[in-house]
Amino acid sequence: MTTTLIRNAQILQHDQLQVTDVRIQDGRIQTIGPDLAVQSGSATQVIDAHRHFLSPGLVDVHVHLRDPGLTAKETIETGTLAAAHGGFTTIGAMPNVDPVPDTPAKVTAMMTRNQEKAHVHVAQYASITTGRAGNQLVDFAGVKAAGAFAVSNDGSGVQTAETMYRAMCGAAKAGLPLAAHVEDDSLTHHGVMNAGPVAKRLGLPGIPNVAESAQLARDLMLAEASGVHYHVCHVSTAQSVRVIREAKRAGIHVTCEVSPHHLLLTDADITEDNPMLKMNPPLRSPADRAALLAGLLDGTIDMIATDHAPHTAAQKQGSMTTAAFGITGLETAFATLYTHLVKPRLLTLGQLVNLMSTRPARLFGLNAGELKVGAPADLALFDLNRAYTIDTQKMCSKGRNSPFIGWHVVGATLLTLVAGKVAYRKEN
Numbered sequence: 001m002t003t004t005l006i007r008n009a010q011i012l013q014h015d016q017l018q019v020t021d022v023r024i025q026d027g028r029i030q031t032i033g034p035d036l037a038v039q040s041g042s043a044t045q046v047i048d049a050h051r052h053f054l055s056p057g058l059v060d061v062h063v064h065l066r067d068p069g070l071t072a073k074e075t076i077e078t079g080t081l082a083a084a085h086g087g088f089t090t091i092g093a094m095p096n097v098d099p100v101p102d103t104p105a106k107v108t109a110m111m112t113r114n115q116e117k118a119h120v121h122v123a124q125y126a127s128i129t130t131g132r133a134g135n136q137l138v139d140f141a142g143v144k145a146a147g148a149f150a151v152s153n154d155g156s157g158v159q160t161a162e163t164m165y166r167a168m169c170g171a172a173k174a175g176l177p178l179a180a181h182v183e184d185d186s187l188t189h190h191g192v193m194n195a196g197p198v199a200k201r202l203g204l205p206g207i208p209n210v211a212e213s214a215q216l217a218r219d220l221m222l223a224e225a226s227g228v229h230y231h232v233c234h235v236s237t238a239q240s241v242r243v244i245r246e247a248k249r250a251g252i253h254v255t256c257e258v259s260p261h262h263l264l265l266t267d268a269d270i271t272e273d274n275p276m277l278k279m280n281p282p283l284r285s286p287a288d289r290a291a292l293l294a295g296l297l298d299g300t301i302d303m304i305a306t307d308h309a310p311h312t313a314a315q316k317q318g319s320m321t322t323a324a325f326g327i328t329g330l331e332t333a334f335a336t337l338y339t340h341l342v343k344p345r346l347l348t349l350g351q352l353v354n355l356m357s358t359r360p361a362r363l364f365g366l367n368a369g370e371l372k373v374g375a376p377a378d379l380a381l382f383d384l385n386r387a388y389t390i391d392t393q394k395m396c397s398k399g400r401n402s403p404f405i406g407w408h409v410v411g412a413t414l415l416t417l418v419a420g421k422v423a424y425r426k427e428n
Ligand SMILES: NC(=O)N[C@@H](CC(=O)O)C(=O)O
Pocket: 064, 096, 154, 155, 156, 181, 278, 279, 280, 281, 307, 309, 310, 325, 326, 327
């Protein structure tokens, strides 16, 4: 029997920070309360939290681990270490890997490797269609039985309404959420950044808002007709927020996520052709960013997800016209959001934890996101006062493709526990 006692931790109770102790036994939270005693007869590891903030481990439903097949970018080990470094204890692994998990057997193989190699809990996505392309649907009941928690073709949109509708009906029947990357290929025009005055000035091809919002509007009608749990990945436009808000009012079962970069950056931050600011969907206008923040505050947007998308240095150098889409996010999300949303009082700490842990876990049925007796001891200890500069030298991810490098932030992960075991511990 292994027991861990965390002393003098600040935890959130009803949006107030309270100093308390937390006792962990056999991977679960056993007791929460002040001045807990070391129990005799058991070997207890005591950790003094020095009044730092103890949070339920963060949950990110949108991560690219690149494993198998693309391991020059990331591996299960490096990606999940990066997650632990960021305070995440559960992540959803996207299926745009090689081979694509599009059969029960391939899902089983991935889940087995995740189990062997991961430093945090990994929930596995299966794809929607075979090979993430075309119109042949995956065996949804089969991949669910193999352990997939949701299906997604992330990386590209499902182009025809007919395929999407059949997919939604199948996912609904199997009880699987369908997470959609909404992008109409007939509207993207080979763009590499947001369409608008900045793209024009830089002479770069633009991706208009309708490439996202038009397919989203289509999908919402299909979601209503099918009854599926429809989840929208990386919402980036004001129009998307508006139609999701209306769909929720109409009772359609839709949830959605926003990424830290769409909350913190806009195309106005692109002052030159810079591949570190290239991702899909692209950084949008300041008006879109304002709509995303409003959507976050009024509950239209349910959660924050990083869309951690590591690439090799070679794939992210040169011009935006040729570089890969995507940026990393696991190791910068909490600190950048705490610094730029919580410190300026746009969000409370409780709201941030809700958006980065409790809500995603609850909405996807993951056993995570709560610091309470009986829950898994998946916890993150943050020093909310530690100021530092984001530095690639400190990153665990193989990917160094972050636009946040060089940012001055507050909020450092001191310790991450997964099922009561240390997954990350800050040195010094
Ligand atoms: N977001 C990105 O720009 N890239 C993602 C794919 C995706 O999330 O659509 C990737 O896999 O690299």
